[in-house]
Structures are given as C-alpha cells and as structure tokens.
Amino acid sequence: MSTDSIDPHASVWHLYGAVMRHLRESKRNLGLRRAGEMMYTDFSNLAKWERGERVPPADMVQRLDQVYDARGVLAALYNVLVDLKTATESAQRYAGRNLENPVYANGDDDMERRAALHLLAGLGTLGTFGTLGISTEPVRELLDLALGHPHRPLEEWDAACTDHLYALRTRPPAQVAADLFIDLMEVRRQLQVSTPAEVTELQRVTAVLASIHANALTRLGAHGSAIRWWYSSRQAADASGDLGLQLLVRSEETGHGLYGQRDPETILRMVRSAQQLIDKPQLKLLTTEAKALSMLGRHDEALKTLSALHRAADQGDADRYGFWTPNQVHFTDSWVYAGAGEESAADTAREKVLNSSRDYVYLVNVQLHGALSTVTRGGIDEGLRQAATAIDAVAPAYRSQHMIETAKLVLRAVPRDQRTRPSATEFRELLATAPAPQGT
Secondary structure (H helix, E strand, O other): OOOOOOOOOOOHHHHHHHHHHHHHHHHHOOOHHHHHHHHOOOHHHHHHHHOOOOOOOHHHHHHHHHHOOOOOHHHHHHHHHHHHHHHHHHHHHHOOOOOOOOOOOOOHHHHHHHHHHHHHHHHHHOOHHHHOOOOOHHHHHHHHHHOOOOOOOHHHHHHHHHHHHHHHHHOOHHHHHHHHHHHHHHHHHHHHOOOHHHHHHHHHHHHHHHHHHHHHHHHOOOHHHHHHHHHHHHHHHHHHOOHHHHHHHHHHHHHHHOOOOOOHHHHHHHHHHHHOOOOOOOHHHHHHHHHHHHHOOOHHHHHHHHHHHHHHHOOOOOOOOOOOOOHHHHHHHHHHHHHHOOHHHHHHHHHHHHHHOOOHHHHHHHHHHHHHHHHHOOOHHHHHHHHHHHHHOOOHHHOOHHHHHHHHHHHHOOOHHHOOOHHHHHHHHHHHHOOOOOOO
C-alpha cells in the first residue's frame, strides 16, 4: 500500500485521485508499475493522476475504469466532475473571475467538492447508477472515502437536522433526499469511532435524519424504501433511549403512512400501539387518528378525535427539532371538517393554514381540502375543477405524493354513480398522467 497521502478535500481532482488509489489498492491490489503496464502508459502518469497533479485525458478514462475494476464509477465520476468544472468556470467568468488552478486557496474548493458529493449522492439516491447498470455499492464506498474529514460537533448535527427539516418543507423532495444521503453516510461513519456517550447522541441524530429521509421518499412515492427507512429511524430512536424521540418517529411514520403507503386501518393500529408508550394523548398521533378515521368514512369518530386533539393542544407538544407546529392542528381541522362536509369550519381552518404555514405541501393540500368540501356538498364539477387547478399549479419537481393522494380523496368523494361524468373522467386522467418528482 502506498504511504504517499492524498487529501481528497484539496480539490475535486484530488478527490478523483483518492478514489483511483482506493480502488487500485483495495480492489485490485495493484502496484503503480503493473497498473501502468496494463494501461499502456508510464506509471508516473498514474501517480500524477492519483495525487491530483494532473487530470486524466478523456480517452484514457474507460481503460482506467476497466483496469481499476471500478464497474463504471470512475467513468461516471469523471463525467460528473468535468461537467461540474465547466459549470463552475462559466459562473466564474460571468462573475468576472478567472481561476486557472483547480486547487483553490479560498472556500471555493470545499464548495466545489461538496457539490461533487451532492451530484454523486443524487446519482446514487435517484437511481442513475442503477439505470446505467452500475452497482451503487462502489458509490457507497466512494462516499465513505470522500467523507473522511474531521467529524462534526454534536451541536452541529442538531443544526443539520433542523436544516434538513426546513428543506423538506420548502424544497423539492428529490433534492432533500440527495442532500440527506451525504449526511446519513457521514453520521454512520462517525458512529463507528465515537464514545458511548457520543453514540447515544448520534443515535438520536440518526433517528431524526432517517425520519426526514423516509418523509422525502414518501413524498417521492418510493413507499417500499420509505418503510425501510422508517424502520431504521425507529431502531435508532429506541437505541437512544429517548422516549420523546421514540414517539416522534412513530407519529411521523404513521402520519405520512396515510399518503398511499399503508391502509388507514393499519395506521390506526400503529397509532394505538405507539400511544401505549405514554400515559397522555400525543398530539401528532391524535392528528393521524382523526385523518385515518375520516378516510374510512367514520366521520363522527373523526370529529370526536378532533375534539380530543383540541383539548390536548392546549398543553403543547414541542420537540427540539421543530417537527411539531400548531399548523398541524389547523391542517387536521381542514381535512376532517372537509371530509365531514362542514364547510364553514373547514374554510376557517384552511385560512389559518394559508396565513401561517411555510410547508408548500400543506398549502396545496388545504386547497384540495377545499375541493373535497365542495364535492362532499354536491358540487362535483366545481370541486374537481378546483382540485385540478391546485395540482396543475404545482411545478413537477414539487408535485409530492402527498398532493396526489389527497387529490385522490377528492375523487373518491364523488358518488359511485357519478364517477363516469366527464369532469371525474378528466380528473382521473390528470392524476394518472401528472408527472411526479423522480426518486427511489
């Protein structure tokens, strides 16, 4: 093994060289001279590429990938970095800057490196490597190697959790999933070298990040993957010993499970099981119970649960990361009252959400609740028109599965003998053909 160190954080091409060396030594156990012979080039060229002193010529990359047994990763990474460098240089020219040296003296080097990691994470998370027939395991190995910088202080991990939660409410879910991929890999590495006390805190961080990731995957409609991430989140929360976090994760899992992930009866059983962990009503679980009952057409029970929710809401239910917001009560009101056909109460709740929420999914879904209320009162054509307008106004990258499933509630509210009318047929076709955000 070579003792000549490479800093993968110095530039994106140092990162590329570090990956080259890692693959050559760990996968092929090749010396530089033998690798050079197989590449039909002087071994000193390989050494310069690995040290980030030179960029491999484009016509050598495919051969390099074969010799290093990279299974397409070196070729894919090379293309990503070339595209990144081109985009960066264009931006710099536009800003009147000219940086010839790929190793930058200011903070731009880390920014560019993280951008490369972001693109890699996006490729791995969104299935690009799988589409190309390339295994994602080398991507995981690459990320492990590239994220070898000093570990974050615990307080910075708390801030990262808050940042990802904010991103979930304001950015496209595919972008959130890609960003999270990097931090999930990093926290896993940090867990392996931490003290017992630190491990407990990092388990808490893992539970939160995994929960946000499962939420993003649910928004993407990747329900199988989301369920597995919910399980990982529960395992980490339980390992942390934090009862509040255990309840939070379970309440998030059940709440988002209503959006096409699990049937409402299963959700009700999960809610009641989770509620046994604590001897007082848990607000988020009550919101989920009320929605599930509404979906099942058990409107009297849903309204009764809504009353219990309002009584419990006076006590508050804050968490350190900001998952719970008072808007969730108003959102639940909007959903349940709309399903029960109580137009005035639904309108009041909807206005409260529209005036105070920053979560774009909530803002669209309460409009769909309005459409649901209209259909429930007999205004089928008008309600379906409202729902179609709400869906059409959303850019495809933001068109969450939460919205599509809520729109399906509107369609299911149409009486069976009216579902062949033109407005219902057109709305059904819209939901079937509406592009959704891409992800796995």
